[in-house]
Amino acid sequence: MPTSYPKSKLKVLLLENVSEEAVQEFRQNGYENITHLKTALTEEELVSRIGNVHILGIRSKTSVTAKVLEAAEKLLAVGCFCIGTDQVDMAAAMRKGVVVFNAPYSNTRSVAELVIGTAIMLIRRIPEKNKLMHEGTWMKDARNSHELRGKTLGVVGYGNIGSQVSIMAESLGMKVIFYDTVKKLPLGNAAQAGSLSDLLKVADIISIHTPAGASTSNMINKKTLAQCKKGAILINFARGEVVDLNAMRNALETGALSGAAVDVYPDEPGENGAAFSCPLQQMPNVLLTPHIGGSTEEAQVNIGQDVSSKLVAFLDTGVTTGSLSVPQLTLPVQENTHRILHIHKNVPGVLSAINSELSLHNINILGQYLKTKDEIGYVVLDIDKKASREVADLLGKVKGTIKVRSLY
Secondary structure: OOOOOOHHOOOEEEEOOHHHHHHHHHHHOOOOOEEOOOOOOOOOHHHHHHHOOEEEEOOOOOEOOOHHHOOOOOEEEEEOOOOOOEOOOOHHHHHHHHHOOOOOOHHHHHHHHHHHHHHHHHOOOOHHHHHHHHHOOOOOOOOOOOOOOOOOEEEEOOOHHHHHHHHHHHHHHOOOEEEEEOOOOOOOOOEEOOOOHHHHHHHOOEEEEEOOOOOOOOOEHHHOOOOOOOOOOEEEOOOOHOHHHHHHHHHHHHEEEEEEEEEOOOOOOOOOOOOOOOOOOOOEEEEEEEEEEEEEEHHHHHHHHHHHHHHHHHHOOOOOOOOOOOOOOOOOOOOOOEEEEEEEEOOOOOOHHHHHHHHOOOEEEEEEEOOOOEEEEEEEEEEEOOOOOOOHHHHHHOOOEEEEEOOO
């Protein structure tokens, strides 16, 4: 896709060892100015580097704060090469007209498979038996070791991952109930619980799949753990802030829980090899993993392709399908036109002002697409190719404008 700007001048910064598939996608589409780092960056490090960056790619360890976005003078888009986006200040990104993409489906299978595998390991008490074998002790014992078949799985958060875990659990003969803050259409034979308490009272295995936020912070705590069915198993592959780990340790020590698995933590190291501590270390029948729920080669390839293709489509055509900050627009490419992208505050009169400015300069509009979301409006204009390329400067003066870009 020919553009009105040299692609070689657009700077792409990819952090946290984003899949090589993303690098190849950019290069195949003409974007060569790529910095690919294996580690996350702190807020201060990112502030110092973001000034000339046009595209930023992150995973879960890098926080794109309001301070970072304020320093990002040329930033067009952020690609979250993961499911979650709570590491991005979405309100600040919206105000700056920065498009944010993620990969909401690409690693759901990887996480769901690990949840099921973990559930089998815990209900069979494999962590304890494995430890004894490594210590040289043979302990063939069926006590407190069970099958998944016939047990009740409680899924907290019935989104992309939770619903897939539900289907896989049913295929193993489990009964599934789920709790979500909104009414959801169950898949298979799953049933929606009326409350979190209702779910905790009957679930043999509880699997958490909620986002981070004020409503879910420490949602699993001393009080809610006391409501669990005695001897239940708790699995958290969602967000570290959702579970009070000290309360979970106490529940394990008292036998209220018979096992647990945790993949996410309130405080996580920023790089491999760093020191790590957690209240659940050295606990029997507890599996601790380093935030690897979605870390399979297949998932990382899928995520790399998914997010990078969205970023390239936005850069080349203005398409914002999948955006979480700017209204989503899908539009065809029109030949023999100039395309102008205009992001503005969602206030009355902006579109009228744009059209008036174009009319005043005798510029014919061949295609126009508008969509609004919350505080933001997004207009894509295809105008007569005879028009001056300086039309973007004219539209930049329209009251309420946040960002204007002449695409081709």
